[in-house]
Amino acid sequence: MVFYLIGLGLGDVEDITVKGLNIVRKCKRVYIEAYTSILCYGLDTSRLEEYYGREVVEADRTIVEQKSDEILDGADVDDVAMLVVGDPFGATTHTDLVLRAKQKAIPVKVVHNASILNAVGCCGLQLYNFGETVSIVMWLDGWEPDSYYDKIASNMEKGFHTLCLLDIKTKEQSVENLMRGRKIFEPPRYLTCAEAARQLLVILERKREAGIQPAYSESSPCVGLARVGWDNQEIVFCSLKELSHYDLGPPLHCMILPGQMHPLEIDMLNTFKPTAVSIT
Amino acid sequence: MVFYLIGLGLGDVEDITVKGLNIVRKCKRVYIEAYTSILCYGLDTSRLEEYYGREVVEADRTIVEQKSDEILDGADVDDVAMLVVGDPFGATTHTDLVLRAKQKAIPVKVVHNASILNAVGCCGLQLYNFGETVSIVMWLDGWEPDSYYDKIASNMEKGFHTLCLLDIKTKEQSVENLMRGRKIFEPPRYLTCAEAARQLLVILERKREAGIQPAYSESSPCVGLARVGWDNQEIVFCSLKELSHYDLGPPLHCMILPGQMHPLEIDMLNTFKPTAVSIT
Numbered sequence: 389m390v391f392y393l394i395g396l397g398l399g400d401v402e403d404i405t406v407k408g409l410n411i412v413r414k415c416k417r418v419y420i421e422a423y424t425s426i427l428c429y430g431l432d433t434s435r436l437e438e439y440y441g442r443e444v445v446e447a448d449r450t451i452v453e454q455k456s457d458e459i460l461d462g463a464d465v466d467d468v469a470m471l472v473v474g475d476p477f478g479a480t481t482h483t484d485l486v487l488r489a490k491q492k493a494i495p496v497k498v499v500h501n502a503s504i505l506n507a508v509g510c511c512g513l514q515l516y517n518f519g520e521t522v523s524i525v526m527w528l529d530g531w532e533p534d535s536y537y538d539k540i541a542s543n544m545e546k547g548f549h550t551l552c553l554l555d556i557k558t559k560e561q562s563v564e565n566l567m568r569g570r571k572i573f574e575p576p577r578y579l580t581c582a583e584a585a586r587q588l589l590v591i592l593e594r595k596r597e598a599g600i601q602p603a604y605s606e607s608s609p610c611v612g613l614a615r616v617g618w619d620n621q622e623i624v625f626c627s628l629k630e631l632s633h634y635d636l637g638p639p640l641h642c643m644i645l646p647g648q649m650h651p652l653e654i655d656m657l658n659t660f661k662p663t664a665v666s667i668t
Numbered sequence: 669m670v671f672y673l674i675g676l677g678l679g680d681v682e683d684i685t686v687k688g689l690n691i692v693r694k695c696k697r698v699y700i701e702a703y704t705s706i707l708c709y710g711l712d713t714s715r716l717e718e719y720y721g722r723e724v725v726e727a728d729r730t731i732v733e734q735k736s737d738e739i740l741d742g743a744d745v746d747d748v749a750m751l752v753v754g755d756p757f758g759a760t761t762h763t764d765l766v767l768r769a770k771q772k773a774i775p776v777k778v779v780h781n782a783s784i785l786n787a788v789g790c791c792g793l794q795l796y797n798f799g800e801t802v803s804i805v806m807w808l809d810g811w812e813p814d815s816y817y818d819k820i821a822s823n824m825e826k827g828f829h830t831l832c833l834l835d836i837k838t839k840e841q842s843v844e845n846l847m848r849g850r851k852i853f854e855p856p857r858y859l860t861c862a863e864a865a866r867q868l869l870v871i872l873e874r875k876r877e878a879g880i881q882p883a884y885s886e887s888s889p890c891v892g893l894a895r896v897g898w899d900n901q902e903i904v905f906c907s908l909k910e911l912s913h914y915d916l917g918p919p920l921h922c923m924i925l926p927g928q929m930h931p932l933e934i935d936m937l938n939t940f941k942p943t944a945v946s947i948t
Contacts, residue, residue, distance in 0.1 A: 398780055402687035405677060405781075409686060475782055477789025483936050486792075490939050498790050500678055500782030500897050501685075502755055505795060507780045509757025512766075515785060516801050520828075548800075617780050656763050659770050 391460060391489045392469040393476040395501025398617030399429035399640075401439040408499040412440050416466035419447040419459055421473070421482075423558075429473045429640060430618070436471075444471065456488050463494045475503035504642060507616045508551055511623050512656025513646060519548030524643075526555040526579045527587055534591045540645055541603035547648035554579035554641050578639040581612035581624075585632035585643070604628060604645060611644040611657065612636050625660040634662070671740060671769045672749040673756040675781025678897030679709035679920075681719040688779040692720050696746035699727040699739055701753070701762075703838075709753045709920060710898070716751075724751065736768050743774045755783035784922060787896045788831055791903050792936025793926060799828030804923075806835040806859045807867055814871045820925055821883035827928035834859035834921050858919040861892035861904075865912035865923070884908060884925060891924040891937065892916050905940040914942070 392411050397403030404412070412418055418440070420433060437444050447459065447470070459470065476482055476498050489496045509515045520543060522536040536552070543550040558576040565572045588604070595602040606629040614622045614636035622636050631643065649657070672691050677683030684692070692698055698720070700713060717724050727739065727750070739750065756762055756778050769776045789795045800823060802816040816832070823830040838856040845852045868884070875882040886909040894902045894916035902916050911923065929937070 395782065397685060400687060402690070403685050403780075405683050405685050406689060407680060407682035410682070475786045475789070477786060477795060483792055483932050487932075487935055487939070497899075498787075498897070500683075500787045500790075502675065502780030502782060503786045505786050506755045506757060506783045507778075509755070510778050510780075512763055515757060520799075521796050617778070619777075652763050652767075655767055659767070 389463070389465065389467045390495045390497050391463045391485075392467065392497050392499060393482055393486070394469050394471050394499040395475040395503070396429075396431065396471055396473050397501040398474065398504070398507060399431060399615070400618065401431070401435060403501065403617070405499060405501060408501070409440070411467070411499065412469055412471070413442065414467060415469040416462065417445065418442065418469045418471065419445045420471040421452060422446045423449045423452070430615075431473065452482075452485060456485050459485070460489055460492060460494060463489065464492065475501050475505075477503075502617065504553070504616060504640075505551070508613060508642065508644065510616065510621075511611050511613060511625070511644065511660060512653050513549050513611070513644060514650070514653060517547075517549050517647065517650075517653075518551055519543030519546060519647070521551045521553060523553045524555060524579060524584045524587065526557060526577070526583070532587075532590075534587075534594075537588075537591050537595075537603070544603045544645070544647055549647045550645045552584060552643045552645065554581070554584050554643065556640070578641065580639075581614070581636050581641045581643045582632055582634055584641075585610065585612075585628050585634075588628060589632055609646055609649075609657075611646065611660070612641065613643065614638070614641045616640075616642070623660040624662055625657040626662055630662070669743070669745065669747045670775045670777050671743045671765075672747065672777050672779060673762055673766070674749050674751050674779040675755040675783070676709075676711065676751055676753050677781040678754065678784070678787060679711060679895070680898065681711070681715060683781065683897070685779060685781060688781070689720070691747070691779065692749055692751070693722065694747060695749040696742065697725065698722065698749045698751065699725045700751040701732060702726045703729045703732070710895075711753065732762075732765060736765050739765070740769055740772060740774060743769065744772065755781050755785075757783075782897065784833070784896060784920075785831070788893060788922065788924065790896065790901075791891050791893060791905070791924065791940065793829050793891070793924060793933050794930070797827075797829050797927065797930075797933075798831055799823030799826060799927070801831045801833060803833045804835060804859060804864045804867065806837060806857070806863070812867075812870075814867075814874075817868075817871050817875075817883070824883045824925070824927055829927045830925045832864060832923045832925065834861070834864050834923065836920070858921065860919075861894070861916050861921045861923045862912055862914055864921075865890065865892075865908050865914075868908060869912055889926055889929075889937075891926065891940070892921065893923065894918070894921045896920075896922070903940040904942055905937040906942055910942065 394408045674688045892904045
């Protein structure tokens with residue numbers, strides 16, 4: 389009948405739309421995309437199952453990429469849904485799955501929802517003043533990529549704000565477990581604003597050492613955001629140096645390096661200074 | 669108690685989130701922001717009132733800008749909500765109202781939802797490949813602004829896609845009614861993809877006449893989108909020239925001028941060619 393891609397929004401079970409909930413309840417099979425740790429968004433499958441009153445099957449990257457036929461199997465006669473954190477076309481896309489459905493002549497419908505890409509507007513920075521979004525990768529064991537620096541610099545030069553999405557590591561195996569072929573996974577890890585800020589400070593030093601005038605400095609203004617859209621959301625507006633010491637608590641974090649700020653943007657950001665009473 | 673800003677998503681009454689609906693039902697007063705024609709989004713206040721089972725007060729630009737005290741009045745003791753089409757921080761923002769609430773020490777909570785800014789990903793173009801969003805203004809009576817051209821050209825140069833939001837005219841008065849001081853408003857008008865494409869073709873001619881090599885041509889690929897997120901959503905992938913003749917039906921429309929396209933983006937866009945069977 390129909391293959392539905394349903395956005396779950398920012399992490400609370402009640403962030404699903406009424407339309408989305410009605411569809412979930414009537415579908416024959418319901419999957420949840422578990423690429424990014426849905427746990428980092430506060431969602432675990434059993435909680436969703438309880439809330440929806442039905443079974444929800446976790447589909448990790450391997451299943452979605454290699455077994456898309458399994459997911460779409462029977463979607464020509466029954467309704468099948470894939471649940472996705474955020475908006476189905478937010479930070480990751482599902483073009484491949486949609487294309488396969490279309491090839492099989494299965495109608496595809498999308499139930500949109502909030503994505504971090506627009507929800508960050510809650511800090512007061514205007515969405516149309518954002519440049520390219522970057523992903524900051526977690527530095528591990530001497531692997532220290534910094535390709536996002538150039539994009540930040542390019543946005544800064546044009547006066548644009550840069551949204552930095554922060555890395556999540558899920559289903560990682562220890563070297564020992566990997567070598568022994570044991571499918572035991574480490575607990576999910578996520579990059580915090582403080583860690584990301586520290587990485588940016590190291591990059592800053594390296595640029596200086598290389599004789600390059602860096603695009604930002606220790607005192608550049610930054611916005612740290614944690615758990616956007618949740619009841620315990622936290623936003624802080626401070627310097628990059630300050631952010632590198634600031635504890636924003638549990639995941640998920642993201643950060644913004646503002647470009648040129650307009651007076652109203654600054655007024656709003658000032659309500660998130662570390663000293664201000666925290667009002668979400 | 670709390671001042672809530674609640675996103676309504678893309679236009680169906682059921683696009684509200686479950687969380688948003690629960691809040692709307694318990695608030696003392698509920699307003700709907702009627703800046704942009706909510707009718708163009710298929711929403712009329714009486715339909716919302718029926719669905720929510722409660723009164724909803726329309727607040728136009730004047731009320732929100734000049735009478736924000738009235739809206740916030742009593743929000744320190746009772747819950748008050750402002751409903752907004754899309755995401756509260758999507759195409760327009762409500763920074764001013766939020767700032768006033770904060771000044772009055774009224775807690776502000778936001779219930780996010782889908783916005784056209786991320787929902788356009790449904791055409792297959794990756795959101796992180798979009799440059800600055802532009803607004804195409806409706807040409808009227810010889811007033812033919814073209815400042816958005818430079819932004820499109822700048823995005824194109826960098827290989828970025830450009831989302832073009834199209835103008836909506838609401839609460840416009842005829843010259844006669846304006847002169848006679850009669851508060852009679854013309855029916856809302858909205859710019860269609862075809863009209864916007866025609867304006868872009870005129871700008872193209874003018875650039876050529878001025879000896880400027882234009883950023884796009886008649887045969888440049890375009891995406892026309894109508895009623896994104898609705899059951900009768902339509903997407904078409906064709907040339908700018910073709911789009912200038914293409915009828916995408918009722919509002920709301922937006923269009924995209926793609927920059928550099930990746931193979932998977934092209935595969936997906938090809939499913940929206942005018943000749944293909946329309947699958948939403």
